[in-house]
Amino acid sequence: MTSLLERYAEIAGADVVDQLRQLAEPLRGMRVVHVNSTKLGGGVAEILGKLIPLKRELGIDASWETISGNGEFFTTTKAFHNGLQGERVTLNDVQLRQYEETNAANAAALEDVLAEADMVFIHDPQPAPLLGMVRGRRGRWIWRCHIDVSRPYRPVWKYLRQHLTDYDASIFSLAEFVQALPHDQYIIPPSIDPLSEKNEDLDPVEIAAVREQFGLDPDRDLLVQVSRFDRFKDPVGVIQAYRLAKRFCPTLQLVLAGGEATDDPEGDIVLAETEAAAADDPGIHVLRLPPDAHRTINALQRAADVVIQKSIREGFGLTVAEAMWKGKPVVGGATGGIRLQVVNHHTGFLVYSPEGAALRIRYLLHHRSLLEQMGEKARVFVRSHFLLTRHLREYLTVMLSLTHGFKDRIELA
Amino acid sequence: MREPEHERSGEDESVFAIKDCALAAIATGRGAQNLKELRDELLTIDPASVYYHFWGGLLRPTFDDPRYNNDFARWVHSGLHNPALAERLSVIDPCEFGDLESLRRETVEVIEEALDSMEVLPWTPRERQFHFIRSQIVVFSTHQVVREPIELADAIEAASVSSIFYHFVDARRRTPDGIDDFRAWLADLDDGYPALRARLAGIDPFFQTLSELRAELVAAIRNTIEGGAS
Numbered sequence: 001m002t003s004l005l006e007r008y009a010e011i012a013g014a015d016v017v018d019q020l021r022q023l024a025e026p027l028r029g030m031r032v033v034h035v036n037s038t039k040l041g042g043g044v045a046e047i048l049g050k051l052i053p054l055k056r057e058l059g060i061d062a063s064w065e066t067i068s069g070n071g072e073f074f075t076t077t078k079a080f081h082n083g084l085q086g087e088r089v090t091l092n093d094v095q096l097r098q099y100e101e102t103n104a105a106n107a108a109a110l111e112d113v114l115a116e117a118d119m120v121f122i123h124d125p126q127p128a129p130l131l132g133m134v135r136g137r138r139g140r141w142i143w144r145c146h147i148d149v150s151r152p153y154r155p156v157w158k159y160l161r162q163h164l165t166d167y168d169a170s171i172f173s174l175a176e177f178v179q180a181l182p183h184d185q186y187i188i189p190p191s192i193d194p195l196s197e198k199n200e201d202l203d204p205v206e207i208a209a210v211r212e213q214f215g216l217d218p219d220r221d222l223l224v225q226v227s228r229f230d231r232f233k234d235p236v237g238v239i240q241a242y243r244l245a246k247r248f249c250p251t252l253q254l255v256l257a258g259g260e261a262t263d264d265p266e267g268d269i270v271l272a273e274t275e276a277a278a279a280d281d282p283g284i285h286v287l288r289l290p291p292d293a294h295r296t297i298n299a300l301q302r303a304a305d306v307v308i309q310k311s312i313r314e315g316f317g318l319t320v321a322e323a324m325w326k327g328k329p330v331v332g333g334a335t336g337g338i339r340l341q342v343v344n345h346h347t348g349f350l351v352y353s354p355e356g357a358a359l360r361i362r363y364l365l366h367h368r369s370l371l372e373q374m375g376e377k378a379r380v381f382v383r384s385h386f387l388l389t390r391h392l393r394e395y396l397t398v399m400l401s402l403t404h405g406f407k408d409r410i411e412l413a
Numbered sequence: 414m415r416e417p418e419h420e421r422s423g424e425d426e427s428v429f430a431i432k433d434c435a436l437a438a439i440a441t442g443r444g445a446q447n448l449k450e451l452r453d454e455l456l457t458i459d460p461a462s463v464y465y466h467f468w469g470g471l472l473r474p475t476f477d478d479p480r481y482n483n484d485f486a487r488w489v490h491s492g493l494h495n496p497a498l499a500e501r502l503s504v505i506d507p508c509e510f511g512d513l514e515s516l517r518r519e520t521v522e523v524i525e526e527a528l529d530s531m532e533v534l535p536w537t538p539r540e541r542q543f544h545f546i547r548s549q550i551v552v553f554s555t556h557q558v559v560r561e562p563i564e565l566a567d568a569i570e571a572a573s574v575s576s577i578f579y580h581f582v583d584a585r586r587r588t589p590d591g592i593d594d595f596r597a598w599l600a601d602l603d604d605g606y607p608a609l610r611a612r613l614a615g616i617d618p619f620f621q622t623l624s625e626l627r628a629e630l631v632a633a634i635r636n637t638i639e640g641g642a643s
Binding site: 015018019022023150151172175176178179180181184185186187188393394397398400401406407408409410411412413 | 433
């Protein structure tokens, strides 16, 4: 049976996997625990779902834990999320106390595994206080921030920072996202998994079936945005862009497909706003898909002529790399990690408004050969820079630096 | 200074070990929104940050036209809209400086000269500020060795672009003479290969992508050795 690493070697290259083995060799047997707040939905859960087995195959004793909490806890952490991305949110003492109590309960439940771990990765703000609540911890702790905290609502950041200062290191997706903390702050962009159901190659028959399932006309141009129903993803702005573009591309269809995530209680509200904006336009398909609808999302991205990710704030925007991996140019909001993935005029276009998005959609649909060239360039770009193997290499580098005290150079050869 | 690769490659000093590398980026938490802030930060920033901003761009994901060969020049052009200073910063050749401190001093000097002539300091918005990043380089074995110079062209052709970065760019701060690993190895061989070393010395590691650089290295080695002028 082919190992997971061998399968990645087929896509990313044998040399890439050999480098992973070299990095992991000094880390063999190390107990590493990742902690986040959900195993379903969102880019973090998807990445961890593959990083853990890969680390294990490399000889690292890696595991994945999630914290549990009630609806109020996740409403509070969603407010944290929004506040860290700059929204003026109100968090009262009761909410903060409950946030800490929920973390204390999780710390008690996970204490044995976390205290004994050689290295603990805490993902995002939800489980951040665990560090101060686990007694007798002996390993290195790293806070992995997946969101854009470049301009946080200060009261929220001020509160959260007290839980972060004792970490041994933190990881941000972009240099622009970094906030001052008293430890090393690594910059590691996230990645996509080319072997996952969401990204693997699909039979055209399966793509056609998904088109049919959602009433999409294969003879009409298709614009797709895949992301949670979240105001920062600007689904209403996408509808505006679609309507502006449709004046010149009358056969255009739009799919807004959002997954469900158990830690996002605001999704229903934004979905209702999106449906209201779509009104009764038969060309707009607003789809709320279950969290495991990976193949459906894969098929929708492959069915698209142009993919749009018109976010106004973005942690990274992995749906951009997903679309690019499928050979699609992306019209993306010029924010966060989208700016790293969409290289203007090469792998797609960066835009600042619904009007700008409409203009670029029209341009691409009227220049088919350019659309295809950009799509091919986008795929090659993702292969070089945004696959899971690069992400894992950088995680292993952080682990090696922290455990072996390396400074500017890590010589494995 | 570190030793050139062939002297650290094991028992046989005449063997050239092909290595590969990757850069890890670490934020320093320091930034600049105008030229004075850039100068002030540059005066005390970690030398690894100077390295990253002069060399690291070659390994980063971009399709940018390499008009400017370091991050300071790029930012002065795109963030401060000062193309004249961007040009002056861009002609700083890091290979000319024996260490990163000298390179830092020269960069500060060029910026201060520009500051002296400015009445008003242009600012860039916060979201376009310059972020100082320092790098950590991870060096890997490729398990490939070259025994004869004639084999070098094939080995380079098959090597990754990051391997080219390691041997042709990073080597300049490792080798005693600040030269690339290939020349350092050739110089220690019995024949010395002066013609080939001269040819390699003429290859500019900037202003082209690493894959173009790889192709130029391969062509230079093949033409020189096969032309009998090694």
